Amino acid sequence: MQIKVLRSKTNTHQSYTLPAGEIPLLNALMYIKETQDATLTFSAGCRASVCGTCAVRVNGREELACAYKVKPGDVIEPLQYHPILRDLKVDKDKAKETLQKGVTWLQSFQEASLTHEDEKRTEKQTDCILCDSCYSACPVFAVNPDFLGPFALTRAYRYSEDKRESNAKSIIDGVQSNGVWDCTLCGECTAVCPKGIDPKMDITMLRSASIKFGHSDPSFATQSFGTPDFGGGGFGFDPNAGF
Amino acid sequence: MVDVLVIGSGGAGLSAALAAKEAGASVLVIGKMYPTNSQTSMAQGGMNAALGNVNEDHVSLHIQDTVKSAHGLCDEDMVRQMCADAPQTVEWLERIGVPFSRLDNDKKGIGTVAQRQMGGASAKRACYAQDYTGLKILHTLYDTCLKEGIAFLDEHYLLNLIVPDDTIKGATFLDIRSGEIKQIDAKSVVIATGGYGSIYHGFTTNMYGATGDGVAAVLRAGGAVSDMEFIQFHPTALKHSCILISESARGEGGYLVNEAGERFVDELKPRDEVARAIFSQMKEGQRVFLDVRHLGEEKLMELLPQEMALCKMHEHVDPASDLIPIKPVAHYSMGGIDVDYALEVNGIKGCFAAGECSNAKVHGANRLGGNSLLEITTFGRFAGENAFKHAVYASSKPVDGTQRLKDEAEIKTLFAQEDSESFYTYREILGELFYEKVGIVRENGQLNEALEEVIAMQVAQKKMGISDKSRTNNQNLVEFLEFRNTLLLAPAIISAAIARDESRGAHFKVGFETENEAFRKHIVLQWKRETQ
Numbered sequence: 195m196q197i198k199v200l201r202s203k204t205n206t207h208q209s210y211t212l213p214a215g216e217i218p219l220l221n222a223l224m225y226i227k228e229t230q231d232a233t234l235t236f237s238a239g240c241r242a243s244v245c246g247t248c249a250v251r252v253n254g255r256e257e258l259a260c261a262y263k264v265k266p267g268d269v270i271e272p273l274q275y276h277p278i279l280r281d282l283k284v285d286k287d288k289a290k291e292t293l294q295k296g297v298t299w300l301q302s303f304q305e306a307s308l309t310h311e312d313e314k315r316t317e318k319q320t321d322c323i324l325c326d327s328c329y330s331a332c333p334v335f336a337v338n339p340d341f342l343g344p345f346a347l348t349r350a351y352r353y354s355e356d357k358r359e360s361n362a363k364s365i366i367d368g369v370q371s372n373g374v375w376d377c378t379l380c381g382e383c384t385a386v387c388p389k390g391i392d393p394k395m396d397i398t399m400l401r402s403a404s405i406k407f408g409h410s411d412p413s414f415a416t417q418s419f420g421t422p423d424f425g426g427g428g429f430g431f432d433p434n435a436g437f
Numbered sequence: 438m439v440d441v442l443v444i445g446s447g448g449a450g451l452s453a454a455l456a457a458k459e460a461g462a463s464v465l466v467i468g469k470m471y472p473t474n475s476q477t478s479m480a481q482g483g484m485n486a487a488l489g490n491v492n493e494d495h496v497s498l499h500i501q502d503t504v505k506s507a508h509g510l511c512d513e514d515m516v517r518q519m520c521a522d523a524p525q526t527v528e529w530l531e532r533i534g535v536p537f538s539r540l541d542n543d544k545k546g547i548g549t550v551a552q553r554q555m556g557g558a559s560a561k562r563a564c565y566a567q568d569y570t571g572l573k574i575l576h577t578l579y580d581t582c583l584k585e586g587i588a589f590l591d592e593h594y595l596l597n598l599i600v601p602d603d604t605i606k607g608a609t610f611l612d613i614r615s616g617e618i619k620q621i622d623a624k625s626v627v628i629a630t631g632g633y634g635s636i637y638h639g640f641t642t643n644m645y646g647a648t649g650d651g652v653a654a655v656l657r658a659g660g661a662v663s664d665m666e667f668i669q670f671h672p673t674a675l676k677h678s679c680i681l682i683s684e685s686a687r688g689e690g691g692y693l694v695n696e697a698g699e700r701f702v703d704e705l706k707p708r709d710e711v712a713r714a715i716f717s718q719m720k721e722g723q724r725v726f727l728d729v730r731h732l733g734e735e736k737l738m739e740l741l742p743q744e745m746a747l748c749k750m751h752e753h754v755d756p757a758s759d760l761i762p763i764k765p766v767a768h769y770s771m772g773g774i775d776v777d778y779a780l781e782v783n784g785i786k787g788c789f790a791a792g793e794c795s796n797a798k799v800h801g802a803n804r805l806g807g808n809s810l811l812e813i814t815t816f817g818r819f820a821g822e823n824a825f826k827h828a829v830y831a832s833s834k835p836v837d838g839t840q841r842l843k844d845e846a847e848i849k850t851l852f853a854q855e856d857s858e859s860f861y862t863y864r865e866i867l868g869e870l871f872y873e874k875v876g877i878v879r880e881n882g883q884l885n886e887a888l889e890e891v892i893a894m895q896v897a898q899k900k901m902g903i904s905d906k907s908r909t910n911n912q913n914l915v916e917f918l919e920f921r922n923t924l925l926l927a928p929a930i931i932s933a934a935i936a937r938d939e940s941r942g943a944h945f946k947v948g949f950e951t952e953n954e955a956f957r958k959h960i961v962l963q964w965k966r967e968t969q
Contacts, residue, residue: 349580
């Protein structure tokens with residue numbers, strides 16, 4: 195069985211031959227490194243889909259190398275929107291920056307009476323392993339590199355929904371700029387998450403929380419209500435009529 | 438110069454960093470990967486604390502269980518400190534937002550944290566977050582570090598500690614991205630680099646990088662290590678991939694059965710006993726399975742969602758309807774850097790060690806499930822506080838670049854070294870050798886053979902090198918350095934195992950099947966420091 199791996203030095207796809215049989219992609223990459231080409235570079239850790247180290251793209255879709263089973267002809271490439279350090283290894287420093295910008299932590303603790311149901315409200319969100327798959331799949335980064343991105347917003351949602359958080363407003367305030375309103379709700383993040391998290395839904399929830407805290411969709415504001423537009427603005431009606 | 442340099446960015450390192458920062462220190466956390474990539478993410482079952490939320494429990498019972506499991510090799514004062522501190526540590530984790538699983542009992546705060554039974558425990562004592570306990574604690578610690586503005590240097594591989602006159606002054610690192618050798622000066626250091634289970638390459642639940650880098654660095658720097666022979670084998674790893682199936686599967690009522698469908702051991706006994714029972718079944722030619730079918734799909738999805746997915750993915754079995762094929766593999770290193778009551782490394786002033794790399798004498802000959810997450814958080818914090826206290830009075834006079842220049846020269850030599858034998862082949866051989874001859878059941882003849890083979894491998898090391906000659910992002914180089922560390926630790930483990938002519942906890946030796954009072958002691962190893 196043959197697979198192709200994008201090599202950064204030549205920017206071409208290099209073919210490697212693997213023994214037949216079912217094999218996780220990570221084992222295949224290890225096998226290549228150990229027996230054929232020690233220069234092939236990638237990142238790996240736990241082998242059990244929980245450390246988030248080994249995410250790559252297979253045939254254009256984000257996968258954890260330790261969980262994906264290789265098929266003949268697979269094309270393996272590094273994550274998108276990350277500086278490539280070498281071959282499949284990318285620079286994930288941006289993750290830290292977006293988490294910092296998104297102030298994704300418990301702001302101010304208050305003692306609460308948590309129940310099993312409360313635990314369930316953000317259980318999925320706290321399964322996030324920061325593998326960066328959603329970030330790689332998100333088309334917004336192609337046009338806006340400053341976007342906070344799916345996992346940072348999911349994490350902001352996690353803390354904002356925690357009953358122990360007495361200052362959820364500051365989290366919501368922190369995700370207004372390059373945040374919840376910049377998402378196109380395309381759902382690519384949800385489709386690729388190896389842990390079954392739904393960042394798209396989390397962002398939708400953050401939007402409604404934003405409105406509760408007095409924020410509004412900035413693009414909606416400029417399109418319709420923000421500027422006086424007595425010409426109807428192409429909407430076919432005058433939004434300011436009657437005022 | 439930073440006050441506290443934390444080497445290793447897993448659960449122990451992050452806890453140490455937060456405590457040192459809270460105390461007022463300037464802190465830098467440096468690790469070979471990103472913080473959330475660490476082994477802590479793999480801890481599943483839970484974290485012990487005698488909260489008594491589900492049934493009656495007391496700190497004294499937690500101490501008793503831990504001491505019993507340690508088979509006389511723990512330090513009861515350290516155990517007492519860890520167990521007594523556990524409820525406060527859970528309280529602290531609660532305050533930073535760890536999403537523990539909960540009970541519906543109308544209580545407040547940590548009174549609602551759910552608890553489950555683990556092997557060797559006399560009560561439902563392990564606080565958990567489904568079977569993602571380590572992951573969720575680790576990520577919450579990381580978020581809190583970002584909140585506190587703690588500085589991180591990722592992808593820096595520890596080369597050597599700088600220890601002139603028995604006092605720590607900093608450490609040298611390989612910046613993996615640039616290939617540069619860097620020296621970081623520090624008033625005190627916390628080593629939190631994890632265990633050395635990956636020496637059992639191919640036969641371990643551990644991640645690839647669990648190669649004991651910090652333990653090896655301490656030995657090279659003249660510090661002491663102890664109890665190196667005590668390696669815990671986890672009874673239930675998936676048979677083909679060695680991926681861990683949490684002890685909570687048994688804690689929740691799972692059975693161990695052989696091919697005939699017979700149960701052969703009390704599943705809630707400590708890990709050493711269960712692992713040996715499985716091993717003897719395997720020696721008789723029996724395949725062994727974990728049976729959780731009777732728990733029902735709904736409960737399994739609720740309590741063990743990660744295990745369910747891993748079984749389907751790696752063994753093609755659905756635990757709700759199929760038996761799970763398992764085998765015991767290396768899981769946790771009880772021994773490590775020898776530390777005193779302040780977690781200060783014996784032989785190196787101002788250098789502290791916490792977590793799996795450290796031997797704080799709380800696990801003794803066998804660690805209880807649920808005590809490692811507890812150790813990394815409580816002792817991580819304790820090490821951070823003590824490191825700060827040391828930093829307050831430590832000299833801020835920096836050292837010269839002698840160590841850095843030495844390391845630069847050595848790495849340069851490695852690049853030029855002959856590469857006629859692949860160290861990857863030897864990594865496999867070493868893993869198998871350890872599983873076969875330094876494994877669950879040991880025997881002096883085999884241990885001696887293993888020692889000879891390891892020494893031969895150390896000689897052959899001169900012919901092993903790196904075939905990737907790139908300066909930057911050279912993972913081949915990092916893996917070779919990791920392999921060298923395991924090869925450095927291997928004789929320490931084997932020699933200690935040879936010296937211990939008795940069976941105690943995880944160390945079981947044929948011909949010496951009982952505990953011997955004369956061996957109720959720690960085997961401490963230290964290299965003679967070069968006199969220059």
